[in-house]
Amino acid sequence: GIQVEQSPPDLILQEGANSTLRCNFSDSVNNLQWFHQNPWGQLINLFYIPSGTKQNGRLSATTVATERYSLLYISSSQTTDSGVYFCAVVGGSNYKLTFGKGTLLTVNP
Amino acid sequence: DAGVIQSPRHEVTEMGQEVTLRCKPISGHDYLFWYRQTMMRGLELLIYFNNNVPIDDSGMPEDRFSAKMPNASFSTLKIQPSEPRDSAVYFCASSFPGELFFGEGSRLTVL
Numbered sequence: 001g002i003q004v005e006q007s008p009p010d011l012i013l014q015e016g017a018n019s020t021l022r023c024n025f026s027d028s029v030n031n032l033q034w035f036h037q038n039p040w041g042q043l044i045n046l047f048y049i050p051s052g053t054k055q056n057g058r059l060s061a062t063t064v065a066t067e068r069y070s071l072l073y074i075s076s077s078q079t080t081d082s083g084v085y086f087c088a089v090v091g092g093s094n095y096k097l098t099f100g101k102g103t104l105l106t107v108n109p
Numbered sequence: 110d111a112g113v114i115q116s117p118r119h120e121v122t123e124m125g126q127e128v129t130l131r132c133k134p135i136s137g138h139d140y141l142f143w144y145r146q147t148m149m150r151g152l153e154l155l156i157y158f159n160n161n162v163p164i165d166d167s168g169m170p171e172d173r174f175s176a177k178m179p180n181a182s183f184s185t186l187k188i189q190p191s192e193p194r195d196s197a198v199y200f201c202a203s204s205f206p207g208e209l210f211f212g213e214g215s216r217l218t219v220l
Binding site for chain 1: 152164214
C-alpha cells in the first residue's frame with residue numbers, strides 16, 4: 001500500500017515563530033488531508049488538498065502531486081497550535097485514508 | 110450541521126466483557142470508517158462501509174471484532190470478548206467521498 005512519511009517527527013517552537021511540516025507519499029493520490037490532533041485528542045480538519053495551495057488564516061498548505069509531497073506552513077505560531085499534525089492520503093482505487101506517523105509540535109510561551 | 114457523533118466517549122470495562130461503540134455519520138455521507146489509535150500503532154483503519162455495505166474489513170484485528178451498519182445513520186463496532194490490548198481510542202469518520210470528518214472518539218479501557 002501507499003507509504004506516508006512525515007517530517008520532522010518532533011518540533012519545538014517559541015510563540016511567534018514560523019514552521020514548515022512536510023509529508024512525502026510513495027504513489028499518486030486522489031485525496032490528501034492535513035489534520036491537527038489537539039491535546040484533548042480531537043482530530044480537526046485543517047485542509048483537504050490533493051493538489052495546489054490553500055490558506056486559512058495563519059495556516060497554509062501546498063501539495064505538489066507530481067513530486068509526491070505536501071507542505072503545511074504555520075506562521076506566527078501560538079501555544080494553541082500545539083499538538084500532533086497528521087498528513088493522510090488516499091491512493092489507488094479505494095477510499096482508505098492512510099495516515100503518516102505525525103509531527104508533534106510544541107509551542108512554548 | 111452536527112458532525113460525526115460517537116458514543117460512549119469513555120468506556121471502562123473488565124476483560125471478557127462485551128463492548129459496543131456507536132457512531133452516527135454526517136447526514137448525506139455515504140462512506141463510514143472505523144479507526145483505532147494507539148501509541149504503538151498510530152491510527153489504523155479497521156473497516157469501512159459504502160452505502161451501508163462493508164467494503165474492506167482487512168484491518169479488523171481478529172474475530173472478536175465485528176462492525177455493522179444497519180442503516181445510513183448508524184453503525185456499531187463490537188468487541189466480544191474484550192481484552193486489555195484492545196484499550197485504545199476508537200474513531201468513527203464519514204465522507205461523501207472526498208474530505209473525511211472524524212468524530213471525537215471513544216476511549217476504551219479494558220482492565
